[in-house]
Amino acid sequence: MKTDAVHSLTDEALVETIIKTNDTMLFEVLYDRYSSMVYNKCYGFANGVDEAKDLTQDVFLRVFVKLGSFKGKSKFSTWLYAFTYNHCVNYVTRNTAKKIEKQSVSSDSIENIGEKVDTSREFENMRVEQLKLVMELISPDEKMILLLKYQDGLSIKELSEALDLGESAVKMRLKRAKEKLVHKYNNYTRDGKSI
């Protein structure tokens, strides 16, 4: 395939060709398109440049091996966002030996969430610098779902597919993460501690 033809391919067509041919040169094109996005997302979870580099390296290796599991249901970028965040969250939580609480959700409590989780209105008056700091005070899982929704703009349906969760579960997790973030933000003190 000629270089120009490769560069004009959509992400999805490029991925399909890579899966068929296992061509590492084509994967390089994918790297060029997404290295900045992946590196910056990893940087958000890492302690410094070296850790971000290691995480990025691992993400691309795992993407190459797992590319076959991309079924084209969503945009490739959506799949890659979720893949990157999942890897980062696993990395961050791995050493803390924290067991993720399984929070059962009753069907009554999710009925009224509706479209409330879709809006970012609660965040509009937040200061960017303070928001950055408060994001470090919530769990990596909560950070991931908030970033996917409000930074990357995934819909509830896309989140549901990317995280392999039901739409109700996605809404509930978003609602909880959002409430926790707003609470931490409102109680944030100047010395960097959340009350």
Added chain:
Amino acid sequence: MENPFKHINQPLKEVPPELKGKVMHDIAMAKLLMDLAELFSYNLGHIIDTISSNRKK
């Protein structure tokens, strides 16, 4: 007011140039291992396809 989430990763950090070489080296190794593994395994999908297409004849 704008959504502040759009700005919390700004300015974007530049990807260290040496990273590409490391990633592509990893990919080359992974491809080699995957190709070697394929040599020593049966491609059952292909075998089934071949058998079923031969039967039709």
